[in-house]
Amino acid sequence: MGEGERTWTALEALRERLTGTLARVGSAGEAALEAQVREALALVVACRSEAERWRGLLERFLDPAVLAHLLAADPPMVSGARQEVTVLFADLQGYSDLCERVPLEELTSVLGRYLAVALEAIRWEGRVVDRWIGDAVLGWFNAPGDLPDHLYRALRAAWRMQQALGALHPTLPPEGRRRLCIGLPTGEVWVGPVGTSDYWSYTVVGSVVNYARRLQEAAPPGQIMLSRAVFERLRDRIEARALPGFPVRGGSQVVPVYRFLGFREEGP
Amino acid sequence: MGEGERTWTALEALRERLTGTLARVGSAGEAALEAQVREALALVVACRSEAERWRGLLERFLDPAVLAHLLAADPPMVSGARQEVTVLFADLQGYSDLCERVPLEELTSVLGRYLAVALEAIRWEGRVVDRWIGDAVLGWFNAPGDLPDHLYRALRAAWRMQQALGALHPTLPPEGRRRLCIGLPTGEVWVGPVGTSDYWSYTVVGSVVNYARRLQEAAPPGQIMLSRAVFERLRDRIEARALPGFPVRGGSQVVPVYRFLGFREEGP
Secondary structure (H helix, E strand, O other): OOHHHHHHHHHHHHHHHHHHHHHHOOOHHHHHHHHHHHHHHHHHHHHHHHHHHHHHHHHHHOOHHHHHHHHHOOOOOOOOEEEEEEEEEEEEOOHHHHHHHOOHHHHHHHHHHHHHHHHHHHHHOOOEEEEEEOOEEEEEEOOOOOOOOHHHHHHHHHHHHHHHHHHHHHHOOHHHOOOEEEEEOEEEEEEEEEEEOOEEEEEEEOHHHHHHHHHHHHOOOOOEEEOHHHHHHHOOOEEEEEEEEEEOOOOOOEEEEEEEEEEOOOOO | OOHHHHHHHHHHHHHHHHHHHHHHOOOHHHHHHHHHHHHHHHHHHHHHHHHHHHHHHHHHHOOHHHHHHHHHOOOOOOOOEEEEEEEEEEEEOOHHHHHHHOOHHHHHHHHHHHHHHHHHHHHHOOOEEEEEEOOEEEEEEOOOOOOOOHHHHHHHHHHHHHHHHHHHHHHOOHHHOOOEEEEEOEEEEEEEEEEEOOEEEEEEEOHHHHHHHHHHHHOOOOOEEEOHHHHHHHOOOEEEEEEEEEEOOOOOOEEEEEEEEEEOOOOO
16 A cells, blocks of 8 residues: 555544544534534545545556656656666557548547557556557556566567457457557667656657567567567577568668567467 | 645645644643644645645646646546547657667657657647657647637647757757658547546547658658648648648548648748
8 A cells, every 4th residue: 555545544534533523522612623623624525536536547647557656756756767678569450541441439449449458468467558649559568667577578468469359359340350560679778757847758768669660560460570689588488480670770780570479388 | 726726725724724723722621622633634734745746747747738628527537529630740850860879868868858849839839749659749739629720820839849949959969950850730530538448548539640640751851741631721821832642541532742831921
């Protein structure tokens, strides 16, 4: 239970005790105090309900892991840091085409169901889902806080996402049955608040994030493309096929990429 | 002053009055009540400070117009709706290349300064900045709430962004002196919460958003590309050059796009 929850619980208990005390008092000498205390109690209730609206909104907009990390700091602002993470970038096959074909209401509904599947899979592995723009979902593993075996967990989340999406298809209108294209690299990024001092995202920055997008663009629908570093570190535990890579901008080398085929260990 | 601010102000005033009353009382009969009231006051202060942390975080993560819109609803959840908006999609020229060239700390600092310029320009016109992924900034004009002349205001914000960015260049390291590529279409979108019932973005959805991205990709660095609808509706007030468009996916027509050249009226 966090500091915030303790404050609310204690406040509620005190409110009940004070209400009881007030029911028992009432002599002339205490009348002025009693009126003010009654007013205070009503205000405390209003304040609590207002604050809970704010808290409720925060929980809808910030990933739970990020929210806990920010509230643990006092003031709730954290500085960024370098950190090795595995990035998961997922995008819906033919989303532009879908936008042209279905009414806005249906589009929003289909998109919401895809996002629910993507979120569930990433959170099942206990990690952070960033915001999305359009149909692009960015998640990462190993910040804030260390996550042992983050490469494998990220890959398992990607695999789970593809499976869950397949299971969703029969419930979707035919033109909404799309697959995800997923890119999955690992490397050092900057993790922390990005933006201005009074308006920021808690997100990841660096060439690994761009590389995740390029891997995603190279992935056929329903597939997961791994960077060489991910493949090298998981090679004893997974099957994957090397494919010609693409030149890394600013670099002279063409590094291979890997299409994920399956887990060697008993499936997740 | 919103409902929330009124609650806090009233609470603070009452806290002062009660503290004064408590300083004057102290007879034996009031002792028990007094102790409880002192405890209540301490808790109210703790509750207020906790709630203000939450509110402070909300203000850092949600656009002020969106936050006000959400808090005006009770419960603070709103349904989406169709709405005509002008979308502004901005992206930093050669961002991937920049990522490869500079250390993460410098990258984050340069990115933060670009975002500050983009935000300031959009907010100066009083409109919503959505989240970003990497260097992509999505803003829109005319929701929540109507914004008269939203096409012209959106274009003025885009122009202002380009000007402000140019002014920023001398203060940036040479490899960080990039321009923005901006796409600016208008049309009907879905505006509202997108995602799952307990984790969502307040954002815009529809083919107009994809089209904004494609216009942005077609814009040379430092330029603003308009959709035909934007040009048609502003043609008496601006100068623009028609260029060959690109086929709209799912459609058979190739619609021209327009490169913005300048305002006819006295500059904004």
